[in-house]
Amino acid sequence: MTHTVFVALMITVLGLIYLTQAASATNYDYDIQDVDNRIAELTSEKADLEIENARLTALENIRNSSVARQMTEPAETNYFSQ
Amino acid sequence: MKLFSHRSSRADLLVLLTLLIMAVFIARLFYLQVIRHSYYVELASTEQFKQRIIPAKRGEIYALTKDEPVKLVLNQTVYTVFADPKIVEESDKIVEVIEKVAGGSARDNLYELLSEKASRYEIMAVNVTRKQAEMIKEENLVGIGFQEDTRRVYPEGSLGAQVLGFVDTEGNGQYGVEGRLNDRLTGTDGLLQAVTDIRNVPLTIGDKNISQPPEHGDNLVLTIDRNIQAYTEEALKNGLKRTGATKGSAIVMDPYTGAVMAMANLPTYNPGEYSKVEDISVFNNAVISAPYEPGSDIKTLTMATGIDQGIVSPSSTFVNTDLIRVGDRTITNATKGQTGRISYQHALNYSLNTGFVTIAKLMGDGDSITLKARQTMYEYFHDRFRLGQPTGIELGGEVAGTIVPPDDPNGAAVRYSNMAFGQGMDVTMVQVAAAFSALINGGTYYQPTVIAGTMDESGEMSAEQPKEVATGVISASTSSTMEDMIIEARRAFHGSNDTQGYRIGGKTGTTQVIKDGKYVFDETIGTYLGFGGEDKPRYVVMVEVSGENKVLEGGKHAMPIFTDISNWMIDYLQLQPKG
Numbered sequence: 001m002t003h004t005v006f007v008a009l010m011i012t013v014l015g016l017i018y019l020t021q022a023a024s025a026t027n028y029d030y031d032i033q034d035v036d037n038r039i040a041e042l043t044s045e046k047a048d049l050e051i052e053n054a055r056l057t058a059l060e061n062i063r064n065s066s067v068a069r070q071m072t073e074p075a076e077t078n079y080f081s082q
Numbered sequence: 083m084k085l086f087s088h089r090s091s092r093a094d095l096l097v098l099l100t101l102l103i104m105a106v107f108i109a110r111l112f113y114l115q116v117i118r119h120s121y122y123v124e125l126a127s128t129e130q131f132k133q134r135i136i137p138a139k140r141g142e143i144y145a146l147t148k149d150e151p152v153k154l155v156l157n158q159t160v161y162t163v164f165a166d167p168k169i170v171e172e173s174d175k176i177v178e179v180i181e182k183v184a185g186g187s188a189r190d191n192l193y194e195l196l197s198e199k200a201s202r203y204e205i206m207a208v209n210v211t212r213k214q215a216e217m218i219k220e221e222n223l224v225g226i227g228f229q230e231d232t233r234r235v236y237p238e239g240s241l242g243a244q245v246l247g248f249v250d251t252e253g254n255g256q257y258g259v260e261g262r263l264n265d266r267l268t269g270t271d272g273l274l275q276a277v278t279d280i281r282n283v284p285l286t287i288g289d290k291n292i293s294q295p296p297e298h299g300d301n302l303v304l305t306i307d308r309n310i311q312a313y314t315e316e317a318l319k320n321g322l323k324r325t326g327a328t329k330g331s332a333i334v335m336d337p338y339t340g341a342v343m344a345m346a347n348l349p350t351y352n353p354g355e356y357s358k359v360e361d362i363s364v365f366n367n368a369v370i371s372a373p374y375e376p377g378s379d380i381k382t383l384t385m386a387t388g389i390d391q392g393i394v395s396p397s398s399t400f401v402n403t404d405l406i407r408v409g410d411r412t413i414t415n416a417t418k419g420q421t422g423r424i425s426y427q428h429a430l431n432y433s434l435n436t437g438f439v440t441i442a443k444l445m446g447d448g449d450s451i452t453l454k455a456r457q458t459m460y461e462y463f464h465d466r467f468r469l470g471q472p473t474g475i476e477l478g479g480e481v482a483g484t485i486v487p488p489d490d491p492n493g494a495a496v497r498y499s500n501m502a503f504g505q506g507m508d509v510t511m512v513q514v515a516a517a518f519s520a521l522i523n524g525g526t527y528y529q530p531t532v533i534a535g536t537m538d539e540s541g542e543m544s545a546e547q548p549k550e551v552a553t554g555v556i557s558a559s560t561s562s563t564m565e566d567m568i569i570e571a572r573r574a575f576h577g578s579n580d581t582q583g584y585r586i587g588g589k590t591g592t593t594q595v596i597k598d599g600k601y602v603f604d605e606t607i608g609t610y611l612g613f614g615g616e617d618k619p620r621y622v623v624m625v626e627v628s629g630e631n632k633v634l635e636g637g638k639h640a641m642p643i644f645t646d647i648s649n650w651m652i653d654y655l656q657l658q659p660k661g
Contacts, residue, residue, distance in 0.1 A: 022287065029285045044159045044212050054153050054237035059312045077653075 131290065132278040138269030140232070141299030143246060143259060144537055145308040151543055152308055155234055155246060155260075155353075161215040162229040163207040167198050170225035176206075183217045184210050209233060236354040242311050244367035245304070245345050245532060247478060248353040256356075257365045259302065259532060261478030272296030301537040305341035310334055313650050314344040318625070321643035322348055327608075327627035327634055331368045333511055334647065335622045337519035337613065339548035340528030342475070342512075343621065345369050368626075370475060373483035373508035377593035378433045378636065379611040379624075380504030380514070382568060383469075385430060386521050387462040388441040390560040396427040396567050406436045408451060408499040413439055416592070430567055431574040433590060435503040442502040451495040456488030459498055466555045467517035468527060469509045474549075475530045483508040504591060511609075515624045518611055522565045522587075522619050525556045565619070572612060576641055581649045583659025585619070588612020588644060590636030595628075608634035610644040616657050623647050 055061065062068055114122065143155035163180060170176060177192045184207035189195060195204040206226070210218070215228055234249045247258025255264035275292040276284035284291075318330045334344040351364045359365070366372065388394040402424050405414045415434045429437025439451075442459060446452030463469045463485055470485030485507050486493040500506035512530050520527040529549035537543050556564075568587030572580075580586045591609035594601040607628040613619040625640045625647070634640070651657075 025286055026279075030283060033283045047156070047158060048212055050153065051156050051158055051235050051237065054156060054235075057152075058237045058239070059241070059308065060239060 127290075130277045130288070131275060132282060132284070134274045136272035136274055136294075136296045137232075138271050138296035139298040140234075140249070140253070141267040141269065141301045142537075143267075144301065144303040145242070145306045145311065146303065146534060147308050151303045151537060154238060154242065154304070154306075154308070155236060157232050158235045159212055160208075160231050160233050161210045161212070162205055162231060163210055163215070163218060164227050164229060165196055165204050165206050166202050166225045166227065167196050167204055168200075168202055168225075170196055172223065173197075175221070176223050176226060179218055179221050179223065180206050183214050187214070234354065236352065238308070238312075239354075240350045240352045241308070241315065242304075242306055242345070243350045243353050244347045244365070244369075245306060245311075245342075245477065246353055247365075248356040250356075255478075257478050258367065259304065259476060259478075262476050263300075263302065263533075267299040267302065269299035270297040298539075303534045303537055303543055304532050305336075305343060305534040306345070306532060307343045309654060310651070311344040311346065313654070314647055315346045315348070315350075317643050317646040317650070318346050318348055321625070321627060321639070321646070324642070325608075325627055325634060325639040326629065327632055327639065328629035329368070330625070330627045330643075331372075331511060332623065332625045332643065332647070333369050333515050334651070335515050335519055335530065337523040337619050337622045338528070340516060340519065340530045341534065341548065342530055342532050345512075345532070366479060367477055369511045370473075370477055371479040371481050371510070373481055373510050374607060374626075375505050375507060375593045375596070376509050376514050377504040377591035377607070377609060379518070379589050379591035379609055380463075380501070380507075381430060381433060381438050382521060382564065382589050382611070383463060383467055383517060384438045384441055384459075384502045385426065385567065386556050386560055386564045387459060388426075388444065389563055390462070390556040391445060391458060393444045394426050394441055396430075396563060396570075397425050399423045399425050400429070400437060400440045402429070402434060402436050404434075404436065406439045406499075408439060408443075409494070409496050411496050411499070413499060427567055427570055430571045430589070433503075438502040439499045442499055451498045453488055456493060456495070456498045459501060460485065460488050460493075462556075463501065463507070466527070466552070467520060468551070469513050469517060470507065471513075473510075473512055473516055473530045475512055476533050480512075481510065483510055483513060485509070504593065511624055511626060514611060515622055518613070518624070519622050520552075520555045522561060522568070522613055522622070524558045524561045525554055526550060527552045527555050565613075568612070576637065576645070579642075579645045579649075580614075581652050581659075584614055584616065584652055584657060585660075586612065586614040586648055588641070590641060592635045592637075604633065605629075605631050606633050606635065608636045608638070608640040610636050610640035612644050612648065614648045614651060614657075616660065620655055620657060621648075621651050623651070 140157055142153060142157060144151040145154040163184065173193065173196045176196065180188050180192060187209050188207040189205065192206060195206065198204055245258050247256050247260035249260055250256050255261045255267060260267065273292060273294040274284060277288040278284050314332050314334055318332050322330045330348045332346045333342060335342050347368050349364050351359045402421050404418045404421055405412050413435055415436055417432050417434065420428065420432050420434060426437055442451045442455055443449060445458045446455030470483045472480045472482050486497055497506040516527065516530045529551050531549060533546055535543050535545040565587065568589060569585055572586060572588040589611050591611065593607040595605040595607060607626060609626045611624045613622045615621065623644050625643045627634050627639050
């Protein structure tokens with residue numbers, strides 16, 4: 001009788017351990033999913049920023065910038081050997 | 083005894099009944115778990131396992147600014163905003179929000195679309211950016227959904243349009259690098275197969291999960307220099323405005339690697355708005371796909387062939403009468419009056435056809451362009467300088483052109499006499515520029531290329547080596563002599579506008595146009611082919627201008643564009659003047 005109870009307890013404990021581990025693994029899956037989503041979001045943001053950067057540094061924008069408009073042709077060019 | 087028998091029979095009946103019920107359960111379980119095992123396993127897999135394609139990212143395209151890569155074509159995540167009119171609740175608010183946030187990306191008839199109650203899917207706006215999509219999402223509009231997509235973005239607008247090509251709505255590259263290197267740019271999609279929960283979150287349980295990451299497309303770094311490309315396009319545009327030409331093309335190459343630093347065509351288009359183009363011929367890159375008779379530019383190759391064969395030298399002479407007979411044809415000079423005994427340098431300076439037909443004759447018996455002469459010319463033009471065959475440049479739509487072989491019925495002496503001054507053949511600008519590079523670089527033919535290398539995810543560039551196709555196309559001494567001759571040809575008439583202190587050479591070309599199989603006199607194509615540099619050539623530039631019913635000349639219309647680009651290149655490359 002004692003043995004039967006002991007075996008039943010063992011099975012219950014082992015079952016609980018399995019369930020805890022499985023639930024824990026699933027929780028990690030959710031964490032991973034959250035991190036993946038965040039990575040995708042940041043990658044997308046980075047791509048948008050790169051596009052913005054590329055647009056702002058496009059030649060047409062540089063040419064039309066106030067700095068470029070104030071530039072003048074050099075009066076003289078001197079060359080020197082490096 | 084009777085009583086016992088009665089009790090026993092009831093117990094037996096109960097046992098029997100229990101066993102029967104158990105047997106039914108066992109039979110049912112056996113049926114479900116053993117006989118229908120495969121069916122239910124498959125059903126469970128269908129419910130629990132989800133497969134998701136992980137799309138490979140299309141490779142981005144970089145140009146160079148000197149040696150520094152700069153992005154020319156990027157990918158942007160965009161969204162299509164759609165509505166399910168059947169469940170939409172606040173039409174006014176939806177229209178207000180979408181029009182306010184999406185602006186020009188929104189459809190014009192939003193109310194009409196939302197009133198289509200029989201439909202479950204109506205597109206409200208396309209190409210909505212991530213930020214715009216987030217702003218719309220924040221409004222929690224019932225019945226509004228988002229579909230993710232990727233589009234190509236061209237921050238430089240139309241810069242290098244025909245080199246780049248575009249990506250169509252199916253995601254396939256068309257024309258240019260996008261078309262030719264579509265497979266390299268596309269990559270391979272990945273796969274994720276896993277047990278998922280009710281929200282489709284993949285779980286690590288199960289032993290059949292597959293995670294195969296995508297192989298993203300190659301990020302290509304072009305040899306195109308953004309600044310040289312922009313200046314070449316600008317110079318070409320100004321040149322066309324000055325001359326009244328309606329079409330123009332230009333190529334700038336490094337003669338020592340075959341790297342194309344700029345390749346421009348006008349008219350052009352914006353690859354980001356390719357669907358708005360009315361005349362699809364602007365998609366074609368004329369530099370590689372429009373064979374033409376190159377005209378007098380080819381005289382440099384004829385001269386080099388003669389020198390390399392030991393037949394003529396710059397100072398050797400011939401008697402020029404402004405006309406020369408070949409078979410039953412008489413060939414004349416466009417520039418007349420340089421008659422008498424003159425040198426071949428003189429003939430090159432004045433672009434005298436008679437001088438180059440004489441060289442062709444000298445390759446034979448001196449009187450006629452024999453089979454031997456034609457074979458020699460074919461060997462140099464086709465086999466060595468590789469005219470009339472695709473160069474292999476990594477751009478879609480390259481054509482071969484034609485050099486008629488000497489044993490062809492159409493490859494007789496008259497044709498080869500014309501070929502000596504650039505008629506009777508069809509070649510592309512890139513072929514001529516690559517051949518000319520071999521002519522002045524010591525005799526090595528490099529395959530023209532627009533690919534400088536690839537860029538990895540960490541931003542490290544792997545350079546691709548120049549493709550040396552053939553050495554000894556002409557001897558080094560012939561090449562050196564030709565370099566001097568071409569510089570002299572330019573100095574004779576066109577050198578005054580050059581930045582002084584550099585070795586700049588060039589040759590004009592004016593080509594008659596063939597219409598309905600006959601040369602016409604009211605339309606010519608003007609070209610100019612030249613190089614510049616310090617002790618050795620640093621760039622080759624070829625320019626072509628044309629237009630319907632326009633008489634355009636190499637020296638008058640194409641040459642100033644060359645000069646403009648050449649002088650700018652000297653400053654840009656920071657070349658040191660001699661002396």
